[in-house]
Amino acid sequence: MSFTLTCPICGPRNAYEFGYGGEDKGPRPDEKDLSPGDWCDYVHMNRCIAGESKEWWIHRSGCGIWFTTSRDTTCNLEVRGKAEEKDANPPLEKE
């Protein structure tokens, strides 16, 4: 199984050239008044949604750049252009 990802420098390439860097969770939270639980959630918890997910990838076998892109996890197709429209995935909903 494979799919295509678009490196901002090298263009569309086989996904085997890339390394997955996890979901885009937005900027690192301010450490002031940050509880250990919130920090743990930021580091370890993921949304794992069936649908469009904004993710970090590295072009490991190519130019080495880190970038974000959106992927539809139900069909493994890159949703091009959507990544620029969103800052990050929505925050996790707390129970």
Place this chain on the structure above:
Amino acid sequence: MTNKIIRRSPVTFGPKPSTVENRGHWVVALEYEGEGDGPHLIDLSHCPRWDFQDGNLDKFKPVGISIPKQPGICVLSNGTLINRMNGTQAAVWHLSGEATDIPPETGYTDVTDATVFLAIMGRNAFAITEKLSALDLNDPARTPPFLIQGPFSHVPCQIVVMAGDRELPVILLACSRGYAHDMVDAILHAGHEFGLQPAGENVFKKWLEPLK
């Protein structure tokens, strides 16, 4: 007791070179018996190569040459090739093969002994590379010299197309030194049906000379 410095290329071809030259602690193969008309595979691992990284590449001019603004673009001047790799990194390859002192700036790293450096040149060169990589090295939308970074024979490589199919194709390839043996074996195997032969540095120098 004196320590004699010996620098060894990671590449060994089957036949022994007929002419060699000692240059800067390297034994450089200049010519092989029966090189023929090509295509040729040439070991250029002795050519000095630097990696250069900085947050603002625009303010630096390695050996007096401006670094290209866009990743993937290369510039050749006085036998030195500069490849822009990404926003913060460029490669400097001294194709003339002469030893050059590395600049004092901290952004430079000499990677000559860390990488293998090969040239594939001559007719059918792209037919050979197509057997080993899905990368489009013969993209008509790009003007040589240009850089493509990606897997070649499953190994992450920097590949520079110096001349396209309309002329005599010349392709330069650099990857980690440890892959040298298998990389050469794979290229020679892929090029066997096209008559690919190992050749010495003289073939490459003859091509490079008019460009300097």
